[in-house]
Amino acid sequence: MEEIKNVQTETEEVQGAAESMEDYAAELEASYKALEQNKPSYEEDENPDAEKWQSVKQMMDEKTVVKVKVKEAVKGGVVTYLEELRAFIPASQISTEYVEKLEDMVGKSLETVVITADPEAKKLVLSGREVQKMKREEERNAKMAACHVGDIVDGTVDSLKPYGAFVNLENGLSGLIHISQISNQRIKHPGVVLQEGQKVTAKIISLTDGKVSLSMRALEPEEKEEPVHVEYKEKGEATTGLGALLKGLKF
Numbered sequence: 335m336e337e338i339k340n341v342q343t344e345t346e347e348v349q350g351a352a353e354s355m356e357d358y359a360a361e362l363e364a365s366y367k368a369l370e371q372n373k374p375s376y377e378e379d380e381n382p383d384a385e386k387w388q389s390v391k392q393m394m395d396e397k398t399v400v401k402v403k404v405k406e407a408v409k410g411g412v413v414t415y416l417e418e419l420r421a422f423i424p425a426s427q428i429s430t431e432y433v434e435k436l437e438d439m440v441g442k443s444l445e446t447v448v449i450t451a452d453p454e455a456k457k458l459v460l461s462g463r464e465v466q467k468m469k470r471e472e473e474r475n476a477k478m479a480a481c482h483v484g485d486i487v488d489g490t491v492d493s494l495k496p497y498g499a500f501v502n503l504e505n506g507l508s509g510l511i512h513i514s515q516i517s518n519q520r521i522k523h524p525g526v527v528l529q530e531g532q533k534v535t536a537k538i539i540s541l542t543d544g545k546v547s548l549s550m551r552a553l554e555p556e557e558k559e560e561p562v563h564v565e566y567k568e569k570g571e572a573t574t575g576l577g578a579l580l581k582g583l584k585f
Contacts, residue, residue: 386417387453394448399465403443407436416448419458427461430470474544477507481546483538486553491532499524501534501548509546511536518554 393400402414411424423446425433433439450459489501498512516527540547
């Protein structure tokens with residue numbers, strides 16, 4: 335009897351241990367799930383740069399222009415810092431113009447916007463080129479707004495194409511004089527009348543899709559065809575040089 339009691343006791347202990355292990359495993363699994371759910375806020379709390387990355391992400395979304403100072407030149411670009419985070423400006427994104435020596439940029443301040451902000455890869459990329467493009471676009475829009483169809487403008491012929499001439503206007507814009515708008519006379523190529531570097535005066539005839547269309551022809555006096563007076567004699571002979579053309583015609 336005593337042996338049976340010992341066996342029962344051992345069995346109960348094993349079952350109790352198994353139940354305890356299952357309960358522990360279940361509790362551990364629940365803890366892992368809770369940890370995963372709280373992972374983002376946990377990482378933000380633990381990552382000292384989390385707020386800085388959040389700030390530069392907002393700058394990227396809002397296209398905020400920020401001024402930074404170039405600290406060093408590296409292969410393919412330059413390095414600076416934004417919100418105390420190391421940032422990279424690729425050579426192609428420094429300016430709208432080609433930068434021959436990256437070393438010459440060290441110490442210079444640039445207006446930039448954030449184009450990449452990846453906290454996991456710790457990748458922060460800026461662009462000065464985009465800021466310059468935005469400013470040029472704003473300036474161009476302002477100049478276009480100041481122009482009106484019918485305005486008389488001066489400019490210099492920049493280039494000649496088979497279909498017309500591009501003219502740099504004094505207000506900084508560029509306009510096109512189509513070949514049909516260069517002269518009242520029909521010409522086969524703009525070079526018959528114009529040459530590069532020539533000063534011209536033209537009239538704005540269209541402002542569409544950000545393009546300026548010009549006309550020199552609109553400033554030329556219209557040619558009027560004078561009527562030809564022909565006197566006829568009874569014999570059908572004309573008193574002008576058109577007699578030969580009219581000979582043989584019956585009236």
